Amino acid sequence: MAVNRFVLNNISYHGSGAIKEIPGELERRGYKKAFVCSDPDLVKFGVVAKVTDLLDEAGIAWELYSEIKPNPTIKNVQDGVEAYKASGADCIVTIGGGSSMDTAKGIGIIVAVPTTAGTAAEVTINYVITDPEKVRKFVCVDVNDIPDVAVVDPDMMASMPAGLTAATGMDALTHAIEGYTTQGAWELSDMFHYKAIQLISKHLRDAVAEARSGVPGSGREGMALAQYIAGMGFSNVGLGIDHAMAHTLSAHYDTPHGVACAMLLPVAMEYNKRGRNLRSYWERPAQTATTRPPTPPSPRCGSSPPTSTSSPRATAWLRRTSTSWPTTPSPTPASRATRARPTTPPSWSCSAR
Numbered sequence: 001m002a003v004n005r006f007v008l009n010n011i012s013y014h015g016s017g018a019i020k021e022i023p024g025e026l027e028r029r030g031y032k033k034a035f036v037c038s039d040p041d042l043v044k045f046g047v048v049a050k051v052t053d054l055l056d057e058a059g060i061a062w063e064l065y066s067e068i069k070p071n072p073t074i075k076n077v078q079d080g081v082e083a084y085k086a087s088g089a090d091c092i093v094t095i096g097g098g099s100s101m102d103t104a105k106g107i108g109i110i111v112a113v114p115t116t117a118g119t120a121a122e123v124t125i126n127y128v129i130t131d132p133e134k135v136r137k138f139v140c141v142d143v144n145d146i147p148d149v150a151v152v153d154p155d156m157m158a159s160m161p162a163g164l165t166a167a168t169g170m171d172a173l174t175h176a177i178e179g180y181t182t183q184g185a186w187e188l189s190d191m192f193h194y195k196a197i198q199l200i201s202k203h204l205r206d207a208v209a210e211a212r213s214g215v216p217g218s219g220r221e222g223m224a225l226a227q228y229i230a231g232m233g234f235s236n237v238g239l240g241i242d243h244a245m246a247h248t249l250s251a252h253y254d255t256p257h258g259v260a261c262a263m264l265l266p267v268a269m270e271y272n273k274r275g276r277n278l279r280s281y282w283e284r285p286a287q288t289a290t291t292r293p294p295t296p297p298s299p300r301c302g303s304s305p306p307t308s309t310s311s312p313r314a315t316a317w318l319r320r321t322s323t324s325w326p327t328t329p330s331p332t333p334a335s336r337a338t339r340a341r342p343t344t345p346p347s348w349s350c351s352a353r
Contacts, residue, residue: 002191004186006236007125007143009150014225018153019051022111025056025149026091029110032062035089037080037104038096039068045159047115048095063087071130071250071257073136077106084108087244094147095156097168098257102127105145115156116224117207118168118258120175120231122150130251138248146235154216154224162211165223167258172227172338174242174261176200179234183270192233199226242268 010350013021026034027262034055038048043066055062065083069076084092084107093111098119105127112122121127126141160168176196179189199222206219245268246260255263 002186003099004188004236006188007146008232009123009146010148012123012152012228014152014228016153016155017115018151018154020054022051022093022113022149023054023060025111026055026060026093027058029091029148031060031091031110033063033087033089033091035084035087035092036064037068037092037094037100037107038064038066039100040066041102042096042115047156047159050156051093051095051113059243060294062093063089068096068103069323070099071254072099072103072106073130073132076103077129079105080104090111094324097121101220102129102149105147106140107143109147111149111151113151113153113156114224114227115162116168117154117157117220117227118171120172120235121229122147122152123228123231124235126235128247130256135251137251139247150228152224152228154221155302157220157224158216160211162208164258165220166204166208167262168227169200169207169223169258170262170265171258172196172223172230173200173204174246174265175227175230175234176238177265177269179230179237182234182238184237186237189233189237192229196226196230196233199223199229199231239270241271251312271329273300292333 011025036048036052036055042048043064048064048066051062052062065080065087067076067079067083080103091110092104092108093113094101094109095113095115095118097114098121101109101114101119101121104112104127107120112121123146125143125146126139126144128137128139130137175197176193179185180193180197185193203219203222203226206217207223208219210217210219241258242261242264245264246255246257249255249260250257250263
């Protein structure tokens with residue numbers, strides 16, 4: 001069996017009222033002043049105050065940094081680093097969705113409090129930054145990027161409108177599906193992705209309905225847990241072609257990440273099923289080196305399918321990626337531990353929040 005690494009938060013808290021644990025976590029670590037990162041809207045609507053009020057009660061000094069932009073850029077992170085140094089703070093607490101947490105990860109993060117149920121940035125070892133000059137988004141991956149403490153409190157997600165609830169929920173579903181089909185997947189990651197898909201299927205519609213009605217319920221709490229579970233898995237095994245294309249779409253058109261993932265998910269799933277059939281390969285019984293099919297190219301960011309399927313380039317591309325790839329699912333799935341594995345490691349070039 002290959003050696004697989006798995007990285008998770010040191011500590012995570014879940015459930016209504018979980019934010020009350022933040023002051024104690026900072027005090028136990030000896031921190032005196034927090035650099036609080038969040039976006040202007042969350043400050044305006046009093047979401048950030050739910051945490052800073054707790055810091056005040058505990059006598060912990062803090063300074064607010066709210067220069068957070070959607071799809072944060074290199075300059076946003078650089079400005080944040082300078083603001084952190086100038087603040088004299090000795091720890092960072094971030095409150096928000098993927099953009100706030102990705103910015104804070106670029107600065108250096110301790111405690112993450114998500115306000116959306118989708119990105120799972122509070123439990124991942126990567127963050128996504130936009131390079132406007134080259135019109136691209138790139139993924140920074142490092143085990144030091146994961147927050148020490150994740151505080152997943154569904155009450156902090158109460159301000160999400162229905163559209164954002166749906167978009168971030170589809171981002172979480174995409175994480176779970178791609179994490180299951182990626183070449184790096186194995187038994188431990190499967191466990192998380194299976195459960196995440198189950199919970200999202202059960203709770204996402206209810207969460208959207210609750211956002212529309214303004215009446216909280218089990219949907220929001222279920223999605224808070226589901227997206228975190230998906231993050232526990234995909235952070236450690238990577239993602240695939242949906243996120244590769246979604247990042248490009250966001251870089252060129254500033255499309256919200258969850259919306260881009262949702263738009264591309266049916267196409268990506270159909271493509272994987274017809275042209276790559278990744279999971280079918282993994283579920284075939286172990287084969288000897290003389291009978292195993294050649295390793296197919298991994299779905300990296302630079303090998304996305306052509307926009308037109310009728311062009312000569314598209315014909316050649318489809319032929320190159322499908323002829324050596326098994327297309328008939330195995331009727332009896334084998335344990336991942338006994339399956340033949342490609343000799344090349346999984347690509348991280350497409351992994352993302």
